[in-house]
Every structure is written in structure tokens, then in C-alpha cells.
Amino acid sequence: MSGAPPEHFGLLPRLVIVFAIALTLTGVVLYGVSGEVIERVWYQLVARSDGPMSFRFVLQPTMAAIAAIHDGVKDERTAHRSYFWTFAVNRRERALMMREALTATARIILLGIVIDLAYQLLVLKRLYPAEAPIIALFLGLAPYLLIRGPATIIARRWRGDPSGEVR
Template structure:
């Protein structure tokens, strides 16, 4: 693949990803991350009660508990992730008449998993600090 073809592919992919924000199903860009954050808050409160370390930190730094933490996190977020996949596939079919699995996967990760990972640990730490102080 030539440099020009790669640049065209990246440019087209980027345009398609940005086009999702203003197209049909735009509300999902608010609702799905909000639901993921709600699940992260609930899990963060659970972590604080059990006096666990921040979730993302424990995932990265503690290989002994990584598998269990991933399973627990997936149980919390899987439905939001699956709905994000389905809605994005429907959107792409409506707008582009084709499904782009890589883009759909990226959108689902950004809408469901990223907010969960970013919020769960800080919520646990905040609750822990509030209880101590």
C-alpha cells in the first residue's frame, strides 16, 4: 500500500468517525458514556467499601489479580459495550451501507470502556479519602 493510499484511508476513516457525532443516533454519545460512568461509580463505591486499590492501577500493576479484575469490570460494562457495538453497526449501515468492524469496535470502546476505566478508580479514592477525613 502506498503512502498516498494510507493517507487516504486514514483521512476517510477519521472523517467517518467524526461524522458519527452529528449523524443519526447522536444521543448515544451522551447516554452510553453516562451509563458507563454510573456503573463505574457503583463499582468505585464497592471498591472503596472493600478498601481496594484504584481499579486501573490494580489492573496495570498487579498481575495476580488482573484476571479477576477484568472479569469483574467486564460484568459491569459488557451490556453497555454490546449496545454501543450494535448501535454503531446500525448507524454505519444506515449512513454508509456497510459495516466497518474496526471503526465500530473503536467507537464502542470509547463510549463504554474508556469512561468506565477513567472513573472507577478516582471514585474509589475519593470515597476512601472522604471516609478518612
């Protein structure tokens, strides 16, 4: 869990959300939403994994994994339930947990958006503003959500709970 109270977003997560929404709306206004646009987004996601600036496909998930492991170990110390399991089954806590995840990954997502915009301008010579937040969330938030729960379970086993049981 991050240092900020999970009920409230700090300034950085708010700025990231506003920036991502603004970019997404700009992209929708400029290019619309169609099968062709969606196909281009997925093609670009796969095509960008090699070539210039491909380091971000390792950097962002690694940073998200580090944040997830840190928060998963903290969950184990404070006897919180497994993050992913609680997120999946407890609808009441889902919004709170999503705020927590966004707070923990705000810098990673912002970095991803900036890197992707730079990639678009330098390599594609064109700006697709809605793609930057999509790729940044895919590379920064998704690994966090997937890794935090298993990190808690592994930390429980490491500290002596052989079952690694979800509390």
C-alpha cells in the same frame, strides 16, 4: 465489582467478545488493514459525534460512568485498592480486573455495537463491521476504566478518610 465471580465470564460478556471478534475479523477480511482504513476509522469516530444518532456519544460514556461509580463505591466498602492504580501497577491482577470491567460493561458495549451498526446502515448506507466494536469499546469501556479508580478515592474521602489514600 460486578455480581458475577470475576474469575469467570458470564454468558453475556462471552457473547459480546465473540460478536466483537467476529465483526473485527469480518471487517479485516472485507477491507483489510491499511493506513487508509485506520484513517477512515478515526475520521468516522470524529464525524459521528454530531448528526444522526449522536446521542450515543453521551449515552454510552454516561452508562459506563454510572457502572464505574457503582463499582468504585463497592470497592471502597470492601476495602479494595484503587482500581486504576492496581490495574496500572499490578500485572498479576490485570487480567482479572479486565474480566471484571468487561463483565460490568458488557451490556453497554453490546448496545454500542448495535447502535453503531444501525448508524452505518442508516446513515453511511454501507457496513464497516470492524468499526462498530472499536467505537463501542472506546465509548463504553474506556470511561469505565478511567472513572472507577477516582470513584473509589472520592468515596473514601466522602466516608471520612481525609487522605483518600490508596490501600
